[in-house]
Amino acid sequence: MNTTPRSHRLHIGIFGRRNTGKSSLLNALTNQDAAMVSPIKGTTTDPVYKTMEILPIGPVVLIDTAGIDDESELGHLRIEKTKNILRKTDVALLVVDPAQGFGIYEEELISQFGKTKYLIVYSKSDLGTHGEGINVSTVTGENIHELKEKIADIFRSLEPEPRPVADLLETGDMVILVIPIDSSAPKGRLILPQQQVIRDCLDAGAICIATQPTELTEVFAKLAVPPKLVITDSQAFKEVAAQTPQEIALTSFSILMARFKGVLDYAVESAKIIDSLKTGDKILIAEGCTHHRQCDDIGTVKIPRMIESRTGSKPEYTFTSGGEFPQDLSIFKLIIHCGGCMQNRKEMQYRQAAAKAQSIPMTNYGIAISYMQEILERVVI
Numbered sequence: 284m285n286t287t288p289r290s291h292r293l294h295i296g297i298f299g300r301r302n303t304g305k306s307s308l309l310n311a312l313t314n315q316d317a318a319m320v321s322p323i324k325g326t327t328t329d330p331v332y333k334t335m336e337i338l339p340i341g342p343v344v345l346i347d348t349a350g351i352d353d354e355s356e357l358g359h360l361r362i363e364k365t366k367n368i369l370r371k372t373d374v375a376l377l378v379v380d381p382a383q384g385f386g387i388y389e390e391e392l393i394s395q396f397g398k399t400k401y402l403i404v405y406s407k408s409d410l411g412t413h414g415e416g417i418n419v420s421t422v423t424g425e426n427i428h429e430l431k432e433k434i435a436d437i438f439r440s441l442e443p444e445p446r447p448v449a450d451l452l453e454t455g456d457m458v459i460l461v462i463p464i465d466s467s468a469p470k471g472r473l474i475l476p477q478q479q480v481i482r483d484c485l486d487a488g489a490i491c492i493a494t495q496p497t498e499l500t501e502v503f504a505k506l507a508v509p510p511k512l513v514i515t516d517s518q519a520f521k522e523v524a525a526q527t528p529q530e531i532a533l534t535s536f537s538i539l540m541a542r543f544k545g546v547l548d549y550a551v552e553s554a555k556i557i558d559s560l561k562t563g564d565k566i567l568i569a570e571g572c573t574h575h576r577q578c579d580d581i582g583t584v585k586i587p588r589m590i591e592s593r594t595g596s597k598p599e600y601t602f603t604s605g606g607e608f609p610q611d612l613s614i615f616k617l618i619i620h621c622g623g624c625m626q627n628r629k630e631m632q633y634r635q636a637a638a639k640a641q642s643i644p645m646t647n648y649g650i651a652i653s654y655m656q657e658i659l660e661r662v663v664i
Contacts, residue, residue: 515536
């Protein structure tokens with residue numbers, strides 16, 4: 284809980300051909316040897332992530348990528364990974380070596396940037412060659428600070444991210460957070476959506492009370508004033524809904540995440556497909572992080588069990604995690620995603636847009652569970 288989560292940071296992707304100075308630029312921006320630098324082409328193979336705070340920008344994730352001009356068989360795989368970084372990039376830096384010039388590779392990258400804000404950065408200005416854009420030298424430090432200022436200007440021009448819950452609250456409102464502590468709860472800490480919601484409640488000047496489902500009725504009895512909102516882990520929906528008076532607003536952490544990431548409406552609409560699932564239908568269950576799965580894991584065990592109990596069918600499941608998300612979704616009848624706390628807003632919207640473009644319904648854990656427990660209308664806020 285000591286650092287800004289990666290999903291809340293400005294993502295700055297560094298793109299260009301091999302040996303244009305991308306890795307050197309990352310090192311110069313961070314003032315660290317974060318990326319390996321070598322005159323050998325193709326030194327950067329997989330994307331390199333560096334999370335830190337850079338003044339005057341703030342908390343960022345810098346991502347160094349493989350060269351876009353690697354025509355080898357392995358290079359094509361690296362280029363695909365580079366292109367995937369664009370899905371989560373808020374600001375792109377297109378690094379050009381003046382000796383190579385601006386050509387078809389740079390034009391192709393700009394076309395792929397689409398609506399993503401970008402800057403053209405000519406490297407190696409200490410060698411005396413320049414181009415139209417900002418000219419920097421990672422050797423002398425020329426214009427590195429100016430580049431940071433330009434990135435900060437773009438950041439300030441971006442539409443502010445919405446808040447997980449603060450816009451629903453006023454100063455002094457009371458919020459009850461229902462957090463089960465069971466075998467799936469990480470020892471000694473809270474999971475990221477719980478941390479994010481608690482912090483956002485505090486930023487709004489709200490009063491947070493955290494409890495487990497077994498103590499919720501006792502908490503209600505001890506309160507002189509009813510809470511403005513009850514937020515629960517989705518796995519405890521049924522138990523918490525039974526204890527929470529109808530006049531008190533109820534939702535879950537994963538539903539707040541869908542709202543926060545801008546994917547709520549389609550996720551709610553998509554949940555209704557569950558009742559039409561049949562034996563043999565293919566369902567993609569996607570998680571944004573990688574973790575050790577428990578014997579009663581929500582994604583691989585509990586949700587499939589709920590689906591089969593409700594529909595009487597036996598669908599076929601595909602499970603993905605982390606950065607893995609199939610490009611071809613056409614084989615699936617439904618996608619059920621986790622809350623996406625580890626993905627930034629742009630990545631989650633990309634995933635939903637990919638599903639919508641292929642006419643595949645896509646919902647999330649909390650929405651699917653609340654639909655199957657017939658409380659969806661109550662808990663979507």
